[in-house]
Amino acid sequence: MSTTRLLLLGVVRIFQPAYGYQLRRELLTWNVQEWANINPGSIYTGLRTLAKHGYLQELEEGPGQRPGRTSYKLTADGDTEYFTLLREMLWTVDGFHPDRMQAALSFLWSLRRDEVLAALEARIVQLEQRNKAQPFSERQILEDPATPNHVVEMLRIVDARDRGELEWTRSFRDRIADGSYAFAGEPADWTPYPGMITLWGEIPSPPAD
Structure with a gap:
């Protein structure tokens, strides 16, 4: 939802x-x-x-x-x-x-570049932590006689997605750090719908504490 x-x-x-x-x-x-x-x-x-x-x-x-x-x-x-x-x-x-x-x-352009970079760094840390926890989550399932062993594959498919996303997030972060794409307060790097031009120049308020 x-x-x-x-x-x-x-x-x-x-x-x-x-x-x-x-x-x-x-x-x-x-x-x-x-x-x-x-x-x-x-x-x-x-x-x-x-x-x-x-x-x-x-x-x-x-x-x-x-x-x-x-x-x-x-x-x-x-x-x-x-x-x-x-x-x-x-x-x-x-x-x-x-x-x-x-x-x-779809909407990252409405945030400032520094916030997007900080968020991607946070995602990288989260994904790295999930990767480190994976073997222990698998062991818990395999050592529990009440849990069917095939349940471990549910963890493994999520882990595979996480590892793919980790690789992509690192590359995406680097591209943004090198100046790719346009974000709030910057000139658009493509021809947006006319109503978006005004929005592009708006600087969003920082997140509340």
Whole structure:
């Protein structure tokens, strides 16, 4: 649910004010139905839920509007929630939910370069620690007569993902440190949607203590 929430808030933030069908169409070009397990039909429901919770503002077109003609934009609470979720997914490794980092990658440009680098360093440490703990987690399963031995393969597939992510994170960190890509407060390094240009120049507040 948190992945879906970040994706919806993030795409509204880019295109606001935007109609539900426009947001749905954009997210489907990102193939979210494949890697984020989002049912395309649930996007409208998700937008309405976020509006109900005060994260989005619904902008009505007036009497007689057709279904799907409600447009959305972020509220102040929605903007805060967006950065909270983005930072949570960027700074925290979750081996059982790789879609969270995938979602964070979609919006890293809205953070400053130094924060992204610090978060990647933190992820590297977490992944290294998980790798060191792996043999002991396996031993615990194999030595427990009440646990089927094949359960160890569930740990091993997560460990394989972790090791692959560790290699990628180190390379990604190095590319960013060398100046690749563009982040908040920097000139865009590609031609973004017009509404993103203003956002690119905004410097987000640092995370709360």
